[in-house]
Amino acid sequence: MSDQTITAAYYRGDKKFSVELRTAPEPGADEVTIRIAYCGICGTDMHVYHGNMDARVGFDRVIGHEMSGTVEAIGANVGTVRPGQKVVVRPLDPCGECPACKAGHEHICHKLKFLGLDTDGAMQELWTVPAHTLHVLPDDLRMDHAALIEPVAVACHDVRLSGLQPGEDVVVIGGGPIGVLVAMVARDAGGNVLISEVNPNRLAIAEALGFDTVNPVESDLQAVVEARTGGKGADVVFEVSGTQPGVDAMTAAAATRARIVMVAIHAQKPNIDLFQFFWRELKLIGARVYEPEDYEKAIALIAEGGIDADTVITDVSPLAEIQTAFEALDRSPIAMKSLIKVGENA
Amino acid sequence: MSDQTITAAYYRGDKKFSVELRTAPEPGADEVTIRIAYCGICGTDMHVYHGNMDARVGFDRVIGHEMSGTVEAIGANVGTVRPGQKVVVRPLDPCGECPACKAGHEHICHKLKFLGLDTDGAMQELWTVPAHTLHVLPDDLRMDHAALIEPVAVACHDVRLSGLQPGEDVVVIGGGPIGVLVAMVARDAGGNVLISEVNPNRLAIAEALGFDTVNPVESDLQAVVEARTGGKGADVVFEVSGTQPGVDAMTAAAATRARIVMVAIHAQKPNIDLFQFFWRELKLIGARVYEPEDYEKAIALIAEGGIDADTVITDVSPLAEIQTAFEALDRSPIAMKSLIKVGENA
Numbered sequence: 168m169s170d171q172t173i174t175a176a177y178y179r180g181d182k183k184f185s186v187e188l189r190t191a192p193e194p195g196a197d198e199v200t201i202r203i204a205y206c207g208i209c210g211t212d213m214h215v216y217h218g219n220m221d222a223r224v225g226f227d228r229v230i231g232h233e234m235s236g237t238v239e240a241i242g243a244n245v246g247t248v249r250p251g252q253k254v255v256v257r258p259l260d261p262c263g264e265c266p267a268c269k270a271g272h273e274h275i276c277h278k279l280k281f282l283g284l285d286t287d288g289a290m291q292e293l294w295t296v297p298a299h300t301l302h303v304l305p306d307d308l309r310m311d312h313a314a315l316i317e318p319v320a321v322a323c324h325d326v327r328l329s330g331l332q333p334g335e336d337v338v339v340i341g342g343g344p345i346g347v348l349v350a351m352v353a354r355d356a357g358g359n360v361l362i363s364e365v366n367p368n369r370l371a372i373a374e375a376l377g378f379d380t381v382n383p384v385e386s387d388l389q390a391v392v393e394a395r396t397g398g399k400g401a402d403v404v405f406e407v408s409g410t411q412p413g414v415d416a417m418t419a420a421a422a423t424r425a426r427i428v429m430v431a432i433h434a435q436k437p438n439i440d441l442f443q444f445f446w447r448e449l450k451l452i453g454a455r456v457y458e459p460e461d462y463e464k465a466i467a468l469i470a471e472g473g474i475d476a477d478t479v480i481t482d483v484s485p486l487a488e489i490q491t492a493f494e495a496l497d498r499s500p501i502a503m504k505s506l507i508k509v510g511e512n513a
Numbered sequence: 514m515s516d517q518t519i520t521a522a523y524y525r526g527d528k529k530f531s532v533e534l535r536t537a538p539e540p541g542a543d544e545v546t547i548r549i550a551y552c553g554i555c556g557t558d559m560h561v562y563h564g565n566m567d568a569r570v571g572f573d574r575v576i577g578h579e580m581s582g583t584v585e586a587i588g589a590n591v592g593t594v595r596p597g598q599k600v601v602v603r604p605l606d607p608c609g610e611c612p613a614c615k616a617g618h619e620h621i622c623h624k625l626k627f628l629g630l631d632t633d634g635a636m637q638e639l640w641t642v643p644a645h646t647l648h649v650l651p652d653d654l655r656m657d658h659a660a661l662i663e664p665v666a667v668a669c670h671d672v673r674l675s676g677l678q679p680g681e682d683v684v685v686i687g688g689g690p691i692g693v694l695v696a697m698v699a700r701d702a703g704g705n706v707l708i709s710e711v712n713p714n715r716l717a718i719a720e721a722l723g724f725d726t727v728n729p730v731e732s733d734l735q736a737v738v739e740a741r742t743g744g745k746g747a748d749v750v751f752e753v754s755g756t757q758p759g760v761d762a763m764t765a766a767a768a769t770r771a772r773i774v775m776v777a778i779h780a781q782k783p784n785i786d787l788f789q790f791f792w793r794e795l796k797l798i799g800a801r802v803y804e805p806e807d808y809e810k811a812i813a814l815i816a817e818g819g820i821d822a823d824t825v826i827t828d829v830s831p832l833a834e835i836q837t838a839f840e841a842l843d844r845s846p847i848a849m850k851s852l853i854k855v856g857e858n859a
Contacts, residue, residue, distance in 0.1 A: 266742075266743065266746070266769065267793075270745075270768075270770065272770055272794070275769055275792070275794055396612075397612065398611075398612055399612035399616075422612065422616075423612065423613040423621055424616065429787055429790045429791050431787075431791070432788060433787035436784040436788075437784065438785075439782055439783065439784075439785045439787070440782050441777075441785070442778060442779050442782075444775045444798075445776075445777070445799045445801050446621070446799070446801060447621060447799065448621055448674075448800060450796065450797065450798050450799065451795075451796065452790075453789075453790035453791045453793065453794040454794060455791050455793075
């Protein structure tokens with residue numbers, strides 16, 4: 168496969184991608200080259216598109232990490248996969264030496280390299296990555312569905328860290344793509360899930376997926392939760408909104424000894440009702456990306472149909488149209504997950 | 514013992530106590546009457562003294578709950594204790610029917626009665642309480658030391674909920690009476706404890722007790738913690754200060770996946786660095802009062818000398834001088850724990 172010419176989409180700054188030909192890198196001894204089938208557009212990719220991450224990614228970067236593909240070639244030391252296998256990449260490359268890595272928390276390494284941001288990513292026909300990042304897929308898994316594994320693994324991590332038990336009452340604050348996936352995983356784990364969301368389009372999607380919903384602008388969320396739970400409150404709350412009202416709601420909706428999972432990225436420092444943490448012995452649990460077991464859980468969930476993948480995937484565009492795909496997603500009030508079909512034969 | 518006349522100290526409002534004679538109540542069928550030896554002055558009692566809790570306690574209330582004593586008489590149904598036994602009271606009377614009680618969290622019952630605030634307390638020679646609140650003490654435990662069991666049980670609850678493991682790095686933010694007790698219990702559990710405190714008098718006491726200390730006004734707490742821990746940060750942080758700088762420090766000093774225990778009562782809603790909770794997968798754990806096992810642990814710790822009781826007890830006054838004892842504690846820059854000697858023969 169030496170000197171193969173492939174198509175790749177480069178982020179060039181100022182909301183622009185250019186689709187160009189490049190020479191595919193051959194895998195190093197501990198690397199694997201993957202022929203990409205699909206690559207989803209992540210919220211982080213939209214941040215790149217908007218120029219918010221220019222200092223980190225630069226203007227010569229192939230982004231993309233929510234991918235599916237097939238092993239094309241393996242390095243000399245690689246014994247874990249073989250060409251032809253369907254795979255996904257867990258796009259985390261930890262340093263192995265920082266305090267977090269030494270404590271066994273490599274997924275939140277202090278010097279973490281995130282593939283597709285800090286290195287080139289999957290919006291290209293062939294992608295070469297460290298072999299340790301691969302998870303092998305069942306042969307019969309649909310490759311478009313498999314492109315959801317990465318965001319579903321985020322949701323699996325959130326739900327796992329919550330310690331959710333079957334029959335517990337769950338509130339998901341924020342019904343965007345991640346919130347809906349968290350809700351699906353929590354429902355699969357046996358939770359009684361309520362989604363709180365202010366956007367009518369997102370509410371309609373959540374209801375179409377079979378979820379109970381509340382619009383906290385129109386109804387008193389705390390009163391709704393108390394009515395659903397006999398005055399108890401929610402056992403588990405996922406804060407996915409990233410807003411001050413969401414932070415206010417997370418303590419108001421929580422039962423005594425509830426676990427609140429912080430999924431959202433709060434760039435500001437919101438006001439938080441710490442008295443309620445004391446008074447009701449609440450627990451706040453920060454959750455970021457995923458660990459290998461979350462990937463395995465996500466693969467199993469998608470393989471078993473625990474995620475309604477066809478409803479979550481709202482658009483598919485070829486790599487040549489990546490520019491219009493980003494523009495459309497940026498404008499769309501109803502898109503959940505947009506995929507880029509990278510490979511010709513995907 | 515019917516119609517016994519005893520001495521009791523009543524809170525009468527406006528920073529005033531009156532020491533009066535009253536008729537001691539006989540125990541009901543499920544109650545026990547205790548001859549009080551000592552009763553410590555809690556921070557909550559100081560709030561009563563300052564008039565902050567008048568709506569709750571009124572002006573005809575005997576307060577006090579950090580007590581030690583001896584069983585004087587038992588009700589008809591009581592089989593758990595016998596007259597003459599040394600005891601302490603866990604001053605919590607839950608409803609048994611609310612969602613918290615039903616979930617097994619009676620200590621933070623939604624309708625909790627706190628003995629000595631919502632009912633008369635231990636600043637009187639004989640105190641009658643529900644039998645279920647009693648813990649029996651070893652015969653040879655000093656009764657002045659035993660008056661520390663209640664606040665030490667608070668610290669035991671905080672440390673237990675933190676999941677502290679031997680060898681872990683601990684920061685206690687706030688070196689007042691509760692902070693120092695938390696530090697002592699954490700040290701006994703094998704933690705490497707640093708106390709952060711701004712008051713020079715309290716710093717001196719903490720140092721006299723053998724703790725490493727830092728004054729965060731003079732030194733950069735985060736830098737000090739990183740230097741002590743090889744850049745890792747603290748595995749467990751106790752926020753006992755109740756201040757915005759304390760809340761800022763608790764996230765800054767925390768290691769990846771650290772547990773932060775919220776001991777302080779934050780009446781305001783401080784700003785909190787939720788991004789760090791996400792980024793480093795921090796955990797915030799609210800902790801309030803104690804459960805039975807925390808009392809048993811506190812009794813064992815004091816019996817074994819794990820708490821330097823003689824240093825913590827800085828004043829002892831007779832019940833007749835309760836007024837001057839509260840006034841002195843209110844002015845004192847160095848007092849840790851003031852006890853009232855209630856019984857003549859204590």
